[in-house]
Amino acid sequence: MEYTRLGRTGLTVSRLALGTMNFGWQIGEDESHAILDRAIDSGLNLVDTADMYGRETGDGLSERFIGSWFRRSGLRDRVVLATKVYAPMSEFPNDRGLSARHIIASCEASLRRLRTDWIDIFQMHHIDRHTPWEEIWEAMRTLMIQGKIRYAGTSNFAGWHLSTAQAAADRNRMLGIVSEQCKYNLLTRHAELEVLPAAAALGIGVLPYSPLHFGALSGALRKQRDGVPGRAVMHAADRVEPHRAAIEQFEQLCADLGQEPTTVAIAWLLSRPEVTAPVLGPRSAGQLELPMAALENPLTEETLKALDEIFPPIGKGGPAPEAWAW
Template sequence: MEYTHLGRTGLRVSRLCLGTMNFAWQIDEAASHAILDRALADGVNFVDTANMYGSERGDGMSERFIGNWFARTGQRDRVVLATKVYAPMSDWPNDGGLSARHIIASCEASLRRLRTDWIDLFQLHHVQRDTPWEEIWQAMQTLVTQGKVRYAGSSNFAGWHLAAAQAAAAKWHLLGLVSEQAKYNLLTRHVELEVLPSAIAHGIGVLPYSPLHFGALSGALRKQRDGESGRSVLHAPERVEPHRAAIERYERLCADLGLAPTTVALAWLLSRPGVTAPVVGPRTPEQLDLPLAALTTELGADVLARLDEIFPPVGNGGPGPEAWAW
């Protein structure tokens, strides 16, 4: 396994992050534990979840599954654990968002579900424009001082949100954000305009989620032809059909390379500037095979150029303003 620093911190994380959104929503606890066992055995030490994953009426079952795994295996010290705060966990007005009250209450609830004393990376799951950064950082620093949180991260932030967060943190002489979890894949490249440049400038590690675009980049057309079930087939009408021509070219390229589409999509992300670790969400232990293969797959300049032809970047490519201006 290859490890790297999370953003500008001294914390070392695996180049793949195990996403657990499928836990409880798609797979049961035994299957979830089998995936955690396999991931850790292969050196994946970075596990991402959220209070809302697997939740029905605020029960946060994904976190509970992970907490039960920690209790069963005693492996908490070997894992860099990330979770999130923002989503409403009930209909009550203060049981969601980024108020100081909810940030602190959500952290304490996550700690109980995860059966741990601390969260390594506590991520703001979305922006909340009507909450001042002074309030957010006050709550985060309270949790850090109490030893309940080690680092703060974000998810679904625009580039200027990252800059604003860091400017506010600097006033308090705080570390600020160390990671941004953004939707990023060959079909969704908007973050290259401003999110990636901002993250790189501020020393924020990027954690791409949906790296296979809901399975569209996992060999979806071949799976459809072969009659296989799975996420890519389930989401085919809205995720695959609008990009059918490009995906056909992509799958032919992967076949010519002798590589699985999943492996190529993740190897491409691993080659991108600023990317720390793509977040992968297997539903079986075996589904980790192809992502792990991406760690040792190097795509040549000619292949990267072909991928840009098949899946063009936004505008002129690269960061703004050059992407849209002279």
């Protein structure tokens, strides 16, 4: 396993992160534990979840499965644990968003489900346009002083949201945002316009989610031909068909390289200088193998150029405004 620092912090994290959105929704507790066992045995130390993942009448099963694994394994100290706050957790109006009330209550509920005393990275799952940053950062400061969280992160923020949030943190003499989770893969490159440049300028680590575009980049067309079940095959009409021509070229390139599409797609993300760790979403322990192979198979400049030709960046490429201006 390779390791790096998370953004401008001194926190060391693995170059791959284990995402647990499938825990509770797609797989049960035993398989979730098997995935955690395999990930930690492989040296992966960054585990990401959210209060809403696998929620069951407001109670997040994903967090509960991680909590039962901590209790069984005794390996809490080996994990950099990230969870999220924002999504509605009940029908009550104050059980959502980024008010100080909900941030603190959500953190305490997550700690109970996770069976831990602290969360390493407490991430805002979405921007809250109705709550002032002074209120948000005061709530985060309270949780940090209480020892319940170590760092604050974000997910699904625009570049200007990152800048505004960080400026407010600076005014309050706080470290501010240390990580941003954004959707980023070969088929979805919008983050290159402003999110990645903002994160790089502010010292924020980028943790791309959906690195395989819901399975479309995992060899979906080959799986269709071979009759192999999978998420991309099940949802081919909206996830694969709009990109069929590019995916066909991609799978042929991977075949010429002698590499699996999953491995190449992850290796491409690892080649991006702004990326700290792609967030994987396995549904079995075995599905960790191909992403991990990307660490041992970096892409050549020739391959990176070929991928840009198959999956062109937006506009002229690069950050805004150069992507569309001179």
